[in-house]
Amino acid sequence: MILTDEMLNLYEGCVKQAATDVLATYGVAIQPQDDLGEMTSHDVIIGIISLVGDAELSVFIGLPRSTATALVAKFAGFEIPYDSSDMGDAIGELANMLGGMTKTLLDTRGIKVNISLPTVIRAQDIHVLTQRGTTSAKIGLSSDTGPLWVGVVAGQRAGFVA
Amino acid sequence: MDIHAMVVDDSGIMRKMVMKSLRESQLAHFVFTEAGDGVEALAKFDPKIIDMLFVDWNMPNMNGIDLIRKIRSIEKHHTPIVMITTEGTMGKMDEAMDQVKVDKYIAKPFRPDELTKRLGPLFEHLAEQKTKKKGFFGKLADKLA
Numbered sequence: 001m002i003l004t005d006e007m008l009n010l011y012e013g014c015v016k017q018a019a020t021d022v023l024a025t026y027g028v029a030i031q032p033q034d035d036l037g038e039m040t041s042h043d044v045i046i047g048i049i050s051l052v053g054d055a056e057l058s059v060f061i062g063l064p065r066s067t068a069t070a071l072v073a074k075f076a077g078f079e080i081p082y083d084s085s086d087m088g089d090a091i092g093e094l095a096n097m098l099g100g101m102t103k104t105l106l107d108t109r110g111i112k113v114n115i116s117l118p119t120v121i122r123a124q125d126i127h128v129l130t131q132r133g134t135t136s137a138k139i140g141l142s143s144d145t146g147p148l149w150v151g152v153v154a155g156q157r158a159g160f161v162a
Numbered sequence: 163m164d165i166h167a168m169v170v171d172d173s174g175i176m177r178k179m180v181m182k183s184l185r186e187s188q189l190a191h192f193v194f195t196e197a198g199d200g201v202e203a204l205a206k207f208d209p210k211i212i213d214m215l216f217v218d219w220n221m222p223n224m225n226g227i228d229l230i231r232k233i234r235s236i237e238k239h240h241t242p243i244v245m246i247t248t249e250g251t252m253g254k255m256d257e258a259m260d261q262v263k264v265d266k267y268i269a270k271p272f273r274p275d276e277l278t279k280r281l282g283p284l285f286e287h288l289a290e291q292k293t294k295k296k297g298f299f300g301k302l303a304d305k306l307a
Contacts, residue, residue: 022271025272026271076175076178076179077182078178078182080175086174086175089173089174089175089176090173090175092173093173093176093270096248096270097248097270097271099248100248101248103248115248117220
């Protein structure tokens with residue numbers, strides 16, 4: 001089945017719901033925020049995880065330095081320096097949970113996927129270049145720990161809506 | 163009750179979070195051994211010392227299921243094992259619990275109070291087992307004396 005706008009909306013909705021559910025566990029409430037600007041203008045850390053099966057997706061969570069530090073302190077229960085390897089570990093776990101929750105939500109719509117191990121990138125001035133034949137959606141979110149982004153890049157194998 | 167628990171997870175932060183949650187749960191007085199994957203866990207596993215394990219599913223080198231399968235094949239007495247996994251692999255948990263005899267599973271993300279609620283009965287059982295074991299060795303020590 002070829003990827004349609006309806007499918008991309010479904011993926012986007014699942015990722016947003018997954019982020020809401022995962023972060024709510026740690027007492028972080030999020031709301032959509034349209035005018036967050038680009039991730040490229042920040043010192044940013046990004047966790048990426050792939051979901052492959054009936055659909056081909058990459059799901060990511062991107063956090064500016066200040067959000068990452070505040071959010072991970074809530075998530076882990078203790079402070080973690082932004083420049084430490086533990087920060088990468090924590091964002092990897094967040095990506096893992098985001099991917100796992102997205103997988104569960106897709107499963108309820110009849111779309112079966114498996115999740116990969118997460119990848120974490122910490123950098124400045126990032127430009128995300130998607131591949132030809134993929135479509136992406138990025139959602140800006142605000143929270144009491146600061147702004148963040150979640151998003152999904154979808155390949156043409158699009159799954160089925162139950 | 164003193165419990166020597168092994169926490170197996172490739173994420174150092176997740177190991178710290180599990181250990182912190184367990185300490186805060188007051189389910190027992192914990193001593194911990196950490197391992198970053200199944201291979202390291204197997205090398206460190208001594209059934210005479212380790213009372214129970216907390217094992218992640220997705221890990222490099224040797225995943226949680228393969229680790230538990232190996233432990234079950236070498237142990238003489240059942241070691242309680244709690245599997246910690248993401249929501250995404252929850253569907254496979256029933257199968258895993260039957261196949262390799264996982265005692266409990268917890269889905270990430272979890273709150274410390276969930277840990278206490280879900281693991282309470284397991285720790286009550288473990289306390290009974292340890293009391294019985296202590297009784298046996300106590301009697302043995304008396305006879306030897």
